[in-house]
Amino acid sequence: NLSNKLDRAFKTLKGQGSITEINVAATIKEVRRALVDADVNYKVAKTVTDKIKDEAMGRDVLISVSPGQLMVKIVYEELTELMGGEKQDINLKGDPAIILIAGLQGSGKTTFTGKLANHIKKQGRSVLVAACDVYRPAAINQLQVLAEQVGVEAYTELENKNPVQIALNAIEHAKKTNKKVVIIDTAGRLAVDEAMMKEIAEIKAAVKPTETLFVVDSMTGQDAVNTAKTFNERINFDGVVLTKLDGDSRGGAALSIRAVVEKPIKFISTGEKMEALDLFYPDRMAQRILGMGDVISLVERAQQAFDEDEAKRINKKIRKNQFNFDDFLTQLEQIKKMGDIKDLVGMIPGVGKALKDVEIDDNAFKPIEAIIKSMTPAERENPDMINGSRRARIAKGSGTDITQVNNLMKQFNDMRKMMKSMNKMAGTRGGLGNLA
Ligand code: GDP
Ligand code: MG
The missing domain is CATH 1.20.120.140 (SRP54, nucleotide-binding domain)
Structure with a gap:
């Protein structure tokens, strides 16, 4: 995939x-x-x-x-x-707001109509759904069942075969019964054909919807784009609903439909349950596509935690083999900012590698910080001058013992050695990117 x-x-x-x-x-x-x-x-x-x-x-x-x-x-x-x-919301202005649902047969229009009714009802607006698929009696029943399930009224006319008339009658009924939103579910064919396009265009012209949504099955791949294009040329819809994203679906359709028809995707549908409706968030979809x-x-967290200038400064010092305990301390601060995000530690120039496998919490750093802070400024800058007696003094001053100080010194010196050899390897190319 x-x-x-x-x-x-x-x-x-x-x-x-x-x-x-x-x-x-x-x-x-x-x-x-x-x-x-x-x-x-x-x-x-x-x-x-x-x-x-x-x-x-x-x-x-x-x-x-x-x-x-x-x-x-x-x-x-x-x-x-x-x-x-x-993300882009739907327009619910108008009294009532009229939402027209268009798309191929089986794309998920009727299911989506139920979900959208549920969604809008939960926002505290009264909803009427209208069954304008006059070709399949089962379709009317399907919408009635869904409407009952989510607790909204369904408008149906079993004998009327004129979807334009049914839609207009539904809007009249909505006004009389004080509904704020009417969702018009329409018929679709299995493939694009002139009769279907003519019908949906006629409905649109008659009801003048606040919002026309094009529903498309995300599993249909390249066809989804072509269908979207044809529908858009004919009815100039306002937004796209991408269905069946719960399956083994290619989020790729979201990308190309958006790019080809230049209309926002407003909802995604992720299952047959009435609750399985989500607003469309481009960033989340991008993550999904990328996995x-x-x-x-x-x-992102690394970028937030890092002071970029500081990182540049430290890297310069590493390159010149001048990395000292002051720098070490600064880097510890950066690590602490990242909290328990252990994966990130390896990204820190210099210190990261040495501490990668250490359990990271503030307490773990305390002795290290205490030791470094017990050093004189001169010692921090020139770690080589820290001899045995200085180590003993530092241990005493920091409330640690000499072993801990020795360990830190050894860690630090190993780190500097590694930096040096990296610098040699990098030579004039200066490729220090993966030092940490
Ligand atoms: P319509 O012909 O456009 O009205 O499509 P329907 O709403 O009747 O849906 C066609 C089929 O797809 C039905 O079996 C639905 O239960 C199913 N369906 C609709 N939306 C989704 C979805 O988001 N995920 C899954 N898995 N199935 C869906
Ligand atoms: Mg249907």
């Missing part, structure tokens, strides 16, 4: 110093292929990946996260942006 493919693409980035150093083109190609495989329209996939490429190349690599992780974040941001950025929510929040 998509997330596996992207995962593989990003794995090739692992262990690279910075995004500019890696072969972005190969990664981008992999991302594009993965999107297309997930039924994202080819043109859309190309637009996305071109943007991602520009963005990645221009981004100053934050030394605290790996390029692979940063790439995930960039892809995620691009996808979110493409799906509209913010990498954890990585994204990881990078």
Whole structure:
């Protein structure tokens, strides 16, 4: 699936110093292929990946996260942006507000009508649902059952075969019975045809809906995009409802429909239960498409916790082999800001590697902090001057024992040795990105 493919693409980035150093083109190609495989329209996939490429190349690599992780974040941001950025609500102005439901047969219109009625009713507005699928008697009954289930009135006319008339009558009835919202469920065909398009266009022209929603089955892949396009050209809908996202569905449809018809996705439907209706959040969908929510929040938290200037300053010192106990202390502060997020510790330049496997809580740091704070400023800056008698004094001053001080000294010196050898290895390329 998509997330596996992207995962593989990003794995090739692992262990690279910075995004500019890696072969972005190969990664981008992999991302594009993965999107297309997930039924994202080819043109859309190309637009996305071109943007991602520009963005990645221009981004100053934050030394605290790996390029692979940063790439995930960039892809995620691009996808979110493409799906509209913010969530979009439906318009319920009007007395009554009229919501017209359109889409192919089996896409989930009637089910969605029930769910939306439930959703709106819970907001404290009275709702009437209208059964305008005149071709299948079972469809009318289906809506009646759902309406009863969620506790709203259903308007039906068993003998009337004119959906436009039924819709208008339903609106009259809503006014008389003081309903604030009317949801009009319509008939669909299995495939796009002129009769269906003509009918839905006529209903729309007659009822002048506040909001027209196009319902589409997310499992239908590329067809979903074509159907959306045809419906939009004919009835110029206001928003999209993406159904059956509970199945083995490709979230890719969300991306390409949004890009091709330029209309917001407003709801997603995730099951047959009346409660299984969600507002559409572009960022959540992007995470779903990527299947990498954890990585994204990881990078976000790292970015929040990190003072970027501070990270740059420390890295400069590491490069010059000047990392000292003051820097160590500063880095400890950063780690503490991250709380118990153990995964993040490894991202901290310098200290991270040494402390990666240490149980992280404030108490664990207390002796270390006490020891460093018992050093004189000169000692912190020049750790080499800390001889045996100084260690004894520091232990006493910090309320620790000499073993603890020795351990810290050893840890610190090992760390500096490692930094030195990394610097040698990196040579003139200065690739310190994965030092921590
Ligand atoms: P309509 O022909 O557009 O009115 O579609 P229906 O509402 O009758 O739905 C067609 C079928 O899909 C029914 O069996 C529904 O129970 C099912 N269905 C609708 N929405 C969802 C959904 O979000 N998830 C799942 N798994 N099934 C759904
Ligand atoms: Mg139906």
